[in-house]
Amino acid sequence: MGGNVVVSLNQTGEPVEFNWQGASYRVLEKPVRWFSRRQWWAEASRVQRGIGKEVLEVEMWRLQTNAGFVELMHPAPNEWRLVRTYHSPNN
Amino acid sequence: MNNFTHLHVASAFSGHYGVTRPEQMAEAALASGFSALAITDRDGLYGAVKHIGACLQLGLAPIIGVDLNIFDDDGSSLGRCVILAHGNNQGAGWATLCKIVSVAHEKRKPSNPNAKLGSKKDIGIGRRMLSELMANGNCTLLIGPDSDVGRQVVAGNRQLASALLENWHGLFKYPGSFGIEIVSHLTQPGSVFSSLQARRMVELADANKIPAVLTNAVRYLEPDDAVTADVLDAARHLEALGLLEEQPNAQAWMKPTQKMLALAIEITEDRGRALELFEVTAKLAERCRLDPPNDCGWGKPKTPEQSALGITGNPFEVLWQKAHAGIERYYPDANDKLLQQVQHRLGQELITINKLGFATYFLTVADVAQMIRDMKIRSQARGSGAGSLVNYLLGISGVDPIEHDLLFERFLSTERSSLPDIDIDVESARRHDIYRAIFKRYGSQRVTLLSMQSTYRGRGAMRDSGLALGLDDEEIDNIAKNMWRFSARSFRGAIATKPELAEFAAAVEEDRRMNLLVDITERLDRLPRHISMHPCGVILGDASLLNLTPVEPSGVGLPMSQFDKDDMDPMGMLKLDVLGVRMQSAMAYAVREIARVSGKELDLDAVARDDAATFKAIRTTNTLGIFQIESPGQRELTGKHQPTQFNDLTIQISLFRPGPMKGNMIAPYLDGRHGFAKPDFIHKDLEPILRETWGVVIFHEHVIRILNVMTGCGLAKADEMRRSLENPRANHLVQKFFRTQCAARGYSQAVVDRVWSILEGFSSFGFCKAHGAAFALPTYQSAWLKTHHPAEFMAGLFTHDPGMYPRRLLLSEARRLGVELLPIDVNCSTDEYRVEKIRVEKLPAEKLGVRMSLTEVQGISEAEVERIIAEQPFIDVSDFYLRAKPSRRTMERLALVGALDSVAGISAGEVFTRGDVMARVRQLNAIKKRPTAREDQPTLDFSTLNFGDLEQLPTGNQDMSITERVQYELDILHLDVSQHVLEQYRPMLDEMGVINSNELVGLRNKSEVLVAGVRVATQTPPMRSGKRVVFITLDDGTGCSDATFFDEAQSRCSHILFNTKLVIISGKTRRTGVRGVSIMAENAWDLKELWNQWLIAVEDRKQAQDLYV
Secondary structure: OOOEEEEEEOOOOOEEEEEEOOEEEEOOOOOEEEEEEOOHHHHOOOOOOOOHHHHHEEEEEEEEEOOEEEEEEEEEOOEEEEEEEEOOOOO | OOOOOOOOEOOOOOOOOOOOOHHHHHHHHHHOOOOEEEEEEEOOOOOHHHHHHHHHHHOOEEEEEEEEEEEOOOOOEEEEEEEEEOOOOOOHHHHHHHHHHHHHOHHHOOOOOOOOOOOHHHOOEEHHHHHHHOOOOOEEEEEOOOOHHHHHHHHOOHHHHHHHHHHHHHHOOOOOOEEEEEOOOOOOOOOOOOHHHHHHHHHHHHHOOOOEEEOOOEOEOOHHHHHHHHHHHHHHHOOOOOOOOOOOOOOOEOOOHHHHHHHHHHHHOOHHHHHHHHHHHHHHHHHHOOOHHHHHOOOOOEOOOHHHHOOOOOHHHHHHHHHHHHHHHHOOOOOHHHHHHHHHHHHHHHHHHHHHOOHHHHHHHHHHHHHHHHOOOOEEEEHHHHHOHHHHHOOOOOOOOOOOOOOOOOOOOOOOOOOOOEEEEEEHHHHHHHHHHHHHHHOOOOEEEEEEEEEOOHHHHHHHHHHHHOOOHHHHHHHHOOOOOOOHHHHHHHHHHOHHHHHHHHHHHHOHHHHHHHHHHHHOOOOEEEEEEEEEEEEEOOOOHHHHOOEEEOOOOOEEEOOOHHHHOOOOEOEEEEEEEHHHHHHHHHHHHHHHHHOOOOOHHHOOOOOHHHHHHHHOOOOOOOOOOOOHHHHHHHHHHOOOOHHHHHHHHHHOOHHHHHOOOHHHHHHHHOOOOOOOOOOHHHHHHHHHHOOOOOEHHHHHHHHHHHHOOOHHHHHHHHHHHOOOOOHHHHHHHHHHHHHHOOOOHHHHHHHHHHHHHHOOOOEOHHHHHHHHHHHHHHHHHHHHOHHHHHHHHHHHOOOOOOHHHHHHHHHHHOOOEEOOOOOOOOOOOEEEEEEOOOOOOEEEEEEOOHHHOOOOOHHHHHHHHHHOOOOOHHHHHHHHOOOHHHHHHHHHOOOOHHHHHHHHOOOOOHHHHHHHHHHHHHOOOOOOOOOOOOOOOOOOOOOOOOOOOOOOOOOOOHHHHHHHHHHHHOOOOOOOHHHHHHHHHHHHOOOOHHHHHHOOOOOEEEEEEEEEEEEOOOOOOOOOOEEEEEEOOOOEEEEEEOHHHHHHOOOOOOOOOEEEEEEEEEEEEOOEEEEEEEEEEEHHHHHHHHHHHHHHHHHHHHHHO
């Protein structure tokens, strides 16, 4: 999994379409967004005052496409990574 | 739409959970446009007073609540919930909140007062009990995502969630006393703190017609702080990050109104419903706004009621009578002139006390002081209270304020309405007795202890950070041992500049985790670390005390308020500091020993305060064990100062502060005193004031008098102005007043300018003379005892260990004084250090020695000590073994330090070696089961034992060399009793030309020397230059040498600078005064390392010589 994804957003900043591995997918329902976390103690080289948010937190999106569900990680403004795909959500 | 109010907020005073101090929270809230803010700390009201104070200052409305664990009837946890107090109800809500918190801590109270406190997991309140306490509806309970209801909602069990909700609702029926807390931290849908869960909670609330309230369950100010929160969570769990359940993300911050609205909309998916959430929240916030003076007794001083003090009639009249009765007692031989002065002064003080309404306060303190005297415990007031004649006449303070020229206004005046501080020094060993007596006397509803919050400093912050990162103990210790006194937040700066951290600095460059270690250590700076009992404070209030403060168990069997010393004044609480001072215990012990050994009853407080021999002894600078003046810096100052009278001690104690040292007051004072310079009084009006200090402004009292003389403003106003000098905002007003008045009274511009520049620079420099005088008394008394009764005094020092130095230095000093320390002896030693008469051969008189205590033996138990004392005397080693029943370890250790030597000698009548004793001990210890010595058995049956004749010790065992003896003594007693630990290195020291420290004073200035010794003090006091200078003091048995290390020297020996015990130092002597000499260090070495190298060199030399034979 992983790898670069290119995402198009609407006015309110929600994904409406994305490209991955040469294919294009349209987002069907309203996307779900939440915030997850990273293990900065294992990854980061510095955690001085001021950079806490970017080393600790990461925005996540769950998008429904006609090919199933997709979970994207959005760690930086133009960086999107595919985390996993599945056919039905847990909740 | 109103602005939002955060109702669930944890400040840094939620231990190891919250990140931001209340003051910072309040400032940020104001900047965000909030009009009110709540603090709901975990398990208590620890941050409440600071929060209220910050809000009042900033114009925010304060709200207080608590976040508590709630238990079901069967003891299982229903989750943490928030309880908020309603305000503007004459303190009814506040009192209920205090009671709830106090009850929540009750389970931790151990049944036996001396047992450990119960686990923190026991903190919490039963739901049923909570509902009873909240029956009057003056608080609101909110249950949220983490409650039993919330958890069932997340699991999707709607019906069960509803049923559980009904359990709650059924108990909290009073309208407005119960609500559901709606929170979303935007976590993954389907998990706790997700918007989905919040949505379901809203639906549940609506379906059951229960108010839904929006919060953000805040634990830090900004998202960046979440990293710090992670570290705190690790510290709280005592586990490395990755091995505990960390917080889900960084959303628990104090979000502004707009973001909270966006959250509400995301949760409800309906703008109208979101606005309704906002409104209900705002309504609750409105109800909870506190009116601190009327709800919390804010700013209203409270003392015990008259009846509690046993006073009938007008308290002021009672005070008047008691004070006047004191005149007879304390001024029995006063002439008319002095009596007039006393009467006049007393009258003035009483008028002020009456105006302030503090008569009961003084009667309370006098009552406590009398109670302590009745318990036959030494006590003495310290601080500015020594300046009050009323205090002196009531027996609270021990220094005559008229004789020592002290000012009442420095202590109390009509310009200040807050209760003055009175601190009483008492024998440290008895202070718990005093606390219990105070509780008994005034009743437990009027008295509590108070708490103290320690904060993270450099080393502690690094340790907890290391734990969080999963570093192992050894790694952490290695770094910690070179961290010397810097604040956590300047860790990175310290690594760059301090030579002893060079190795660690290299590690930081290469190891990612070390870099993180530095970053997170800095983040922990000054966060509260531990709450504990304030070691000296007692709160004395009236019967409403427990309605104003919550209490929790302290660990000493008495309840303590959750408020700390800074919270006392705002809350109008009277805090009496009863300080345990070990020197008072040591002196009381010495006095008792004098009585026991010589039969003389000594009244230490009545001893004349001008004994020439005492001052002579002080002037030698051998002031080890003397209160206040035993530190290396004080010894140097003594060498320069050469005090001759009591007032000199007051001045010396006052001078030895960072202020005067930085402010260049010492040199002009000493020059004036020794006649090297003519004192400059600036103006003849100031001469009477500054005569005692040769023109140098040292005391607060000087400033008060100068301001008064030059402006005519009166002493009370003068003290107010003095206090304002420290305040950068009020400073210019004082200056304006000063200059105007002085000009009007005819002082020249030059004089005014000079005086003002001194006063302006004064603020951080001066010292209160009353403090100094109060301290000078035990300084003098301890010096007097050391001079006239050295053995009894040393016995007191050993037993109570009041000083800054390790005990082996006391041993060294005793040796130097000619007070022999008698070794531990199972027949003579007790559990204290006792004075014993020693017969000296060929001399008729007896010397006094001090017998070491059994308790010095490492690992010996209280029970073992008791048994030995109970069964003394013993006739031989086996008798000791059978009747005292020591453990194998203790038996061996006693033998190794020679405690059995005399016992071994007694029965046999022959001289055995300690090696023989050890052999016997090994035999006895080898016996599997100790036989009981039964009295009905005329002879002991030893048929089960494997050795022959018991009466005779085995012989022919090699004795211990003196070096071995000393080594065992150091290991087992941490004391080198037989000889100074340095002596075993004598051959090398002599060859190197190391000199004794008592020879230094006879050398010329700038002589090159080598000194050696055991490190007894390492200091880095603040210097004028701002650079770090390291002072190391060594003891070599003949005295102490003091060496100074500047930057170059520090970098030459940085790896041993802070951590090696036995040291050799090279440098040049520097005379600092009449009897003062120190060493400008050039380099330093680990003595043991040099010794090992030297032994090899000696061996090589010997072999080389042998070759030539």
